[in-house]
Structure formats: structure tokens, C-alpha cells
Amino acid sequence: MLFNTVATLAIRCPECGALEFHNLSRFALSGRGNIRVKCSCGSFSLGLVRKKPHSYWLQIPCVLCETKHLREISGASLWSGKTVYLTCPESGLELGFIGRAEEVKKLAQTLDSGLETLIEDMLSDEDFNNPDVMHEVMQRLQDIADNGGLFCRCGNDRIEVDVFLDRLELHCPECDSVNIIYAETEEDLKIIQEVDTIELAQNGFKCLDSFSSSTTKTSKKTRRKRNRQSKT
Structure with missing residues (x-):
């Protein structure tokens, strides 16, 4: 035997x-x-x-x-x-x-595929401001990470992701840097689709929309202000 x-x-x-x-x-x-x-x-x-x-x-x-x-x-x-x-x-x-x-x-x-299906089921509850855009942004972020394009300037490439109603917050556990990716409009989706790498600033804070036009930046600032007011 x-x-x-x-x-x-x-x-x-x-x-x-x-x-x-x-x-x-x-x-x-x-x-x-x-x-x-x-x-x-x-x-x-x-x-x-x-x-x-x-x-x-x-x-x-x-x-x-x-x-x-x-x-x-x-x-x-x-x-x-x-x-x-x-x-x-x-x-x-x-x-x-x-x-x-x-x-x-x-x-x-x-x-x-099992994880993707579960994410889709979670998104179908429409808990996000725009579930379709959030799903596409998350998929694009996963593609960037799989290709080695997600990392922090401090040298760490194990980036944590927190999911909110309108955005993803990327956090480096080594140096506490943060990068925000908005996932609420078609414009937000277009921004992440146009980049192949996302680098977190060491000990810093920035948004992915810094690559976009000044008009986009202004609209984001307005949105952030509105979000803060809605929490108070």
C-alpha cells in the first residue's frame, strides 16, 4: 500500500x-x-x-x-x-x-474569481456612492498591484487598502504615508486607468487626482469639503 x-x-x-x-x-x-x-x-x-x-x-x-x-x-x-x-x-x-x-x-x-465574485456581491448592495465605478477602480488597482506598480517611496510594497463610500485610501504600514483614490465619477475612473504605477510619498499624503487637470483638483477639494461637512 x-x-x-x-x-x-x-x-x-x-x-x-x-x-x-x-x-x-x-x-x-x-x-x-x-x-x-x-x-x-x-x-x-x-x-x-x-x-x-x-x-x-x-x-x-x-x-x-x-x-x-x-x-x-x-x-x-x-x-x-x-x-x-x-x-x-x-x-x-x-x-x-x-x-x-x-x-x-x-x-x-x-x-x-471567487474573491471577485464576492466583491461583486458586496457591491450589488449599492452601499457605495457609485458601485459600478468603485468596482472598476478596485479592479484597476488590483491590476496595477499585480504588475508591481503599487509601492511606497520608503521601499515597502505591502500596501494596505481601506474602502469608503466614495474612495479608497492606500496606507503604508511602514512609514504611515497615505494616498487617496476617489471612486465616485467616470472622471475618477479615467484617472486611474491612465496610470500604470501608484507611488505613495514617504511619510506623506497625496491624492491620485494630482495627475489630473486643475479643474479636477478644484472639484475634488470641493468634494472633500462637502464630505467633511456631512460627517459633522
Whole structure:
């Protein structure tokens, strides 16, 4: 009888967004009792702890909930070669897969589409000032990031994104710089479509619309003033 001693993990890093594949060794677990998988950026990707001889705990960081989900799994399931689906219990979003390398690599291609579908479902609630523009701006920002065009002048390329009703706020956790991308009008969409890189100013603050015309800048200032007044 042939026993599987290695399972392949496919998971997207919740910090930098990179999709990576890792080998989980049964022998490594028998020696240490636990495995901590890290992304190439250094962030925690998965924890695997032997609970008892035939049972394990999986600690799965969630890109959506910004927390770690805990799941118990039997050794028979983990090493059987059958695919284990790692999902967010709150949204049902697929976060990764464990199983045979060929099958896992094939399934990994669906991780992005699952997240995009969830974003579309969230946007359909029309919580944003202009859901269609917000969706297009978010997609364009993702394309820029995937091509290495999103970074901070301090050298950090792990940029955090906060979503508001009318804008995205990009934040560098290393130097606290902030860049605002408005996502409310067709003009906002056109601005981000015309750039291939977005560089945050080290220890600074700026808006993406600084690349646009002076008329656009004036309208943005008026909008920011109106937004501040609406919050008071």
C-alpha cells in the first residue's frame, strides 16, 4: 500500500496578495508536532498543529475577515490525497486548498474569481456612492498591484487598502504615508486607468487626482469639503 507523506498547499497571502504553493510534510509534523507556513514576504500563511495522533488543527488567515480561522481535520483526510477546501466560515470564500499537487494547482486558478465574485456581491448592495465605478477602480488597482506598480517611496510594497463610500485610501504600514483614490465619477475612473504605477510619498499624503487637470483638483477639494461637512 502506498502512503502519501506530502500534501501540497495553495493559499493566497492576506498581506501581500501573492498566491504561493507549499509542500506540507508528514515527517516534519511527526518530528516537531507543528508547521508554520510563511509567504515569501515573511507573513504567516498557515499553521498546522498535531492535536492528537490522528487529528490536526489548521490555523488559516483570512483575507476577508482579517483574522485567523481555526479548523480541525483528521489525519486520514489530510494525507488521503483528496482535496481539502480551506474556506472562510463567515462568507464561504475559498482561501486555499490542500491535496495532490496537480489538482491543487488547477483549483488555485479559481481563487481570484471567487474573491471577485464576492466583491461583486458586496457591491450589488449599492452601499457605495457609485458601485459600478468603485468596482472598476478596485479592479484597476488590483491590476496595477499585480504588475508591481503599487509601492511606497520608503521601499515597502505591502500596501494596505481601506474602502469608503466614495474612495479608497492606500496606507503604508511602514512609514504611515497615505494616498487617496476617489471612486465616485467616470472622471475618477479615467484617472486611474491612465496610470500604470501608484507611488505613495514617504511619510506623506497625496491624492491620485494630482495627475489630473486643475479643474479636477478644484472639484475634488470641493468634494472633500462637502464630505467633511456631512460627517459633522
